[in-house]
Amino acid sequence: MDQRARFLAFVQRNSINAAILDRGPALGVPDWWLTAGAVFQTVWNVLDSRSPVAGIADYDFFYYDASDLSYEAEDVVIRRAAALFADLGVTVEVRNEARVHLWYEARFGVPGVQFTSSTDAIDHFASTTCCFGVSRTPGGALVDYAPHGYADLFAMRVRPNPRLAPRAVYEAKARRWQQEWPSLVVDPWPDSVGVAG
Numbered sequence: 001m002d003q004r005a006r007f008l009a010f011v012q013r014n015s016i017n018a019a020i021l022d023r024g025p026a027l028g029v030p031d032w033w034l035t036a037g038a039v040f041q042t043v044w045n046v047l048d049s050r051s052p053v054a055g056i057a058d059y060d061f062f063y064y065d066a067s068d069l070s071y072e073a074e075d076v077v078i079r080r081a082a083a084l085f086a087d088l089g090v091t092v093e094v095r096n097e098a099r100v101h102l103w104y105e106a107r108f109g110v111p112g113v114q115f116t117s118s119t120d121a122i123d124h125f126a127s128t129t130c131c132f133g134v135s136r137t138p139g140g141a142l143v144d145y146a147p148h149g150y151a152d153l154f155a156m157r158v159r160p161n162p163r164l165a166p167r168a169v170y171e172a173k174a175r176r177w178q179q180e181w182p183s184l185v186v187d188p189w190p191d192s193v194g195v196a197g
Helices: 003-012 015-027 037-047 071-084 097-102 104-108 118-123 151-155 167-180
Strands: 033-035 059-063 092-096 133-136 142-145
Touching: 003 015, 003 037, 003 142, 003 151, 015 033, 015 037, 015 059, 015 071, 015 133, 033 037, 033 118, 037 059, 037 151, 059 118, 071 092, 092 097, 097 104, 097 118, 118 133
Parallel strands: 059 092
Antiparallel strands: 033 059, 033 133, 133 142
16 A cells, blocks of 8 residues: 555544545535644554544644635634534534635734645645645545655654744644654754744
């Protein structure tokens, strides 16, 4: 089994991921992806022989729709998703990545960037090891996005991605992850990028 096939098989061992991926097209939103901890933490759980759902705080569902950047338009999708995924018993955090730049600085203390797609948003995660997404084509085939490949994920190695998130965000996330998954190897933030924000 190649790394991509292994990755997709591991992600689907989490029954919540499988349900979200099956139902995702019903939301009717463009450029949608199941991403972040729902994906990479499921793989860590499988590698550690844990329950595939262990330690996963929420399930991030990105979409990209620049036609209406209002919160009201995003909230309509959030409410539809809440109904669609209600029986799963987890938090599915739905975000229109086209409007993240409108609130990013207030939340994280550094100016955001205007993303051009959901995959552009994934490219800006705090760690390269987080940069994964899974979706479905209109024909129902699973597709994945893995800009840094799979080697670090399967090696349980966390590397910083100093494109947007401040050092403090990376370090806080890495500490939390290492408590939940002690076998992780965490690379330090590069000194040349600067001090904690």
